[in-house]
Amino acid sequence: MDNKESLTIQLNDIEYQVEPGQMLIEVADDNGIEIPRFCYHKKLTTSANCRMCLVEVEKAPKMLPACATPVMDGMKVWTKSPKAIAAQKSVMEFLLINHPLDCPVCDQGGECDLQEIALGYGADQARYQEKKRIVKDKNYGPLVATEMTRCIHCTRCVRFGVEIGGIAEIGGTGRGDHMEIGTYVEKSLSSELSGNIIDLCPVGALLSKPFLYTARSWEMKSFPSIAAHDAVGSNIQIQTRNGAVMRVVPLENEAINELWISDRDRFSYLGLESDDRLTQPMVRNEEGKLITTDWQSALEAAVKGVQAVVNGAGGSALGAWTSPSSTVEEFYLLQKMVRGLGSSNIDHRLRQYDFSGQQEQRSPRLGITLPQVEQQNAILVVGANLRHEQPLLAHRIRKAALAGAEVSSVHPQGVVYNYALTQELAVDQLTPTVAAIAKALEEMGKGSELSGLSALTTNAVVEASHRVTAESLLRGDQALVLLGGLAYQDHNQSVLYALADAIAVMSGATLGVVTEGANALGGQLAGAVPHHGVAKQVVDSVGMDLGTMVEMPPKALLLMGIEAAEDLAEGAVEAIGQSEFVVSIAAFADEVSSRKADVVLPMAAFTETSGTFINMEGVWQSFQGVVSPKGEARPGWKILRVLGTLFNLDGFEFGDSESVLQEVKQACDAMESEGTDEEITSWVGPADWGNSSATAASGVAIYRGDALTRRSQPLQQSSLGKAEQHQHNEGATA
Ligand code: SF4
Ligand code: FES
Structure with missing residues (x-):
């Protein structure tokens, strides 16, 4: 930390150097000082509505919420003084007034913030003798169960929807005692990340529906593992009891999946016990x-x-x-x-379908780290439905967009983004549009060293939208051109790759490639391709x-x-x-x-x-x-x-x-x-423009990508799964 900028505060009579702008709760967390909380979550904005984190601050007339009180130089704070403890206990008593206290029958029992904090701050006798309020449960679909009488209105789930999921599906209606959390219209959640609200809910109001009443948390063993459905490599915990997988939850790894996982990674385990598992040769x-x-x-x-x-x-x-x-x-x-x-x-x-560029193309890599995605200020996505292909990469790009990055996308019709794009180029064929963006850069004098490029761009028609996209990449000092799974399924994959690579070189961007499956890069490096061996070793015959x-x-x-x-x-x-x-x-x-x-x-x-x-x-x-x-x-x-x-x-x-x-x-x-692999510095070179009239691939539906996911009934019954099933059946009968 830069000492010139740091402030000094006292926390429980011990001095700490802190950064301006930090909240008291962050300083406490960084230094292992426990402050109870319900609404605060490090990945969400602060709402400061539960008041559980009240602490005593010198010269402040009342207790202050640690999650919403910024540090000030010379501040003296006590988290466990008699006044602070009394305030925390009062809040606890207040929160428990309407809580049903049904821990013995609650699925959250044993891993519940409310239960744990009530042990430390709750009274052993309730003074409240009046009737408790009862809230009707909401139907959030087949993945998330609700017991809304337990809700303490912390709004974590509401903020998750708006800030992380990118779909404002959940909100609060009513005031005071009549406040209820729910979807505005009764409906299944449709976010591909919806299951994360189960982990966020600090009480047993939001629960895993498929896991409901199947095991208690203390009966299970937890094992670290890696999710097997996309190339993010999300860290997960697989929880088992008596040799059976009972549940999958995220394992925090800030550098990869932060503390989220997609619904596909969370609920696909439900296909493991499918009747059609092969059990004998x-x-x-x-x-x-x-x-x-x-x-x-x-x-x-x-x-x-x-x-x-x-x-x-x-x-x-x-x-x-x-x-x-x-x-x-x-x-x-x-x-x-x-x-x-x-x-x-x-x-x-x-x-x-198109393998003609395989010798020139590099292995499918992002080219930067996942956290670096958030620091990009210009991104062009070519041929991807990222929310379905790589949900947590889509989340990182959304974060970049919300922080001001200009994100443009060339994709087939029907791809839905959950934030505003700088340029949305929804097209029937990917290649002419990508060629037009490359040509726009050529016209700006950027492509003179790429011999052969003009053969690919000669027939392209440059429109204003292509120029805007090209300019946004040029403006970005950290820019990414991302080629996705739909581009790989395109009949012009080799041309798309060459054009995306040329756009990256001309605009000074990184070319990132993500394709399907959990381990496509592993497949290349381990030699499971016809044109090179392990570690890209040259083979005698392709x-x-x-x-x-x-x-x-x-x-x-x-x-x-x-x-x-x-x-x-x-x-x-x-x-x-x-x-x-x-x-x-x-x-x-x-x-x-x-x-x-x-x-x-x-x-x-x-x-x-x-x-x-x-x-x-x-x-x-x-x-x-x-x-x-x-x-x-x-x-x-x-x-x-x-x-x-x-x-x-x-x-x-x-x-x-x-x-x-x-x-x-x-x-x-x-x-x-x-250094024989992955130096992304030069253009891979021209490729033949093969099937130039190829219609853009519509891609693989999010819950139909692999055999395990297809057998997870809750995923298939979710609103996303049902929509896909409908499309799949229509395709089969067409
Ligand atoms: S349902 Fe859970 S996460 Fe949502 S507001 Fe209620 S207590 Fe908070
Ligand atoms: S955690 Fe600070 S007010 Fe809720």
């Missing part, structure tokens, strides 16, 4: 039926079938498709096995990407973590149908595998296996399995280790997943020390 018998068998027989059948194809048609007749949410260890072992068998036909870019494999289906196909009917680009299901031998390693039954797979190997879900995800910033985060795999399912890395050994391949003698990780890490550390 299966092989297809001579009558064409899948029958359950033991592991040894299933593994031998898989090896025999693949080996027969490889022996007959060569290694290149083998292909492997894996989920972008596979772990680093799974990606690595799968590519090692496929390459060991003489093939480079491996891909995890399941919904991509294998077939997913698009080419769809056109020329490999005779033998390994599928890992894929529900084919939902997770793949168009045409891929038909390609599976044309393969002669298919092995599916998956956690859930799927209609295509049931019909087509010759061997089905049941795989553990992410809560049941150890592994590592690399988030969009490039942060490696490992996690452990917290419950046993269901039935006879096995962790993916173990299945691959055994398969590799049965194929008589070298280098599969791993005792644990950590040793697999070490092998990948060593290769990646060597790559980074050689």
